[in-house]
Amino acid sequence: DSGVTQTPKHLITATGQRVTLRCSPRSGDLSVYWYQQSLDQGLQFLIQYYNGEERAKGNILERFSAQQFPDLHSELNLSSLELGDSALYFCASSFSGGATDTQYFGPGTRLTVL
């Protein structure tokens, strides 16, 4: 158990809908990362937050947004869902968000868009 929690574990929804994925980092970690794992793109970085502020952005679509709250949990919002958004979404956390930090991954949320 990495100490990173994600809810829900599974999510099934329809095209055009909006969903919210939630992540709680390990105790003491200030930085949260979101990654997407899909069959065609592999595992890729979406976005990083540090202590409530966005720090880095990767291949995140404009239909997706995220935020980190004062209690350090984070939410990833996916809107106008398409079939291709079906994927495993991971949250990771690290202490300072720096270059030499170890990132610890949560169990993931499996999103299926029908």
Added chain:
Amino acid sequence: GIQVEQSPPDLILQEGANSTLRCNFSDSVNNLQWFHQNPWGQLINLFYIPSGTKQNGRLSATTVATERYSLLYISSSQTTDSGVYFCAPKTGANNLFFGTGTRLTVIP
């Protein structure tokens, strides 16, 4: 971003055998992690190893940063070692770049 190549893409082993997985990367790194993704999809941290050698039980890893590669050794493999092994280096950016993985199947 950095390019990450892992080999072999697939590996089938008899239980008890040893194996070496390789990760080549295209740029200098300040961090590198190895992960095991089990059949349930969980990503489990194996090593944080930007350089040098580390050992943890039957697993060990070596990174030669100057030559831009890392190796993961699995000895006396067990069926529970099955899954996909990912190498994920990090350069100046703060995110990890994942390779396409090595899919390991250990048969009893």
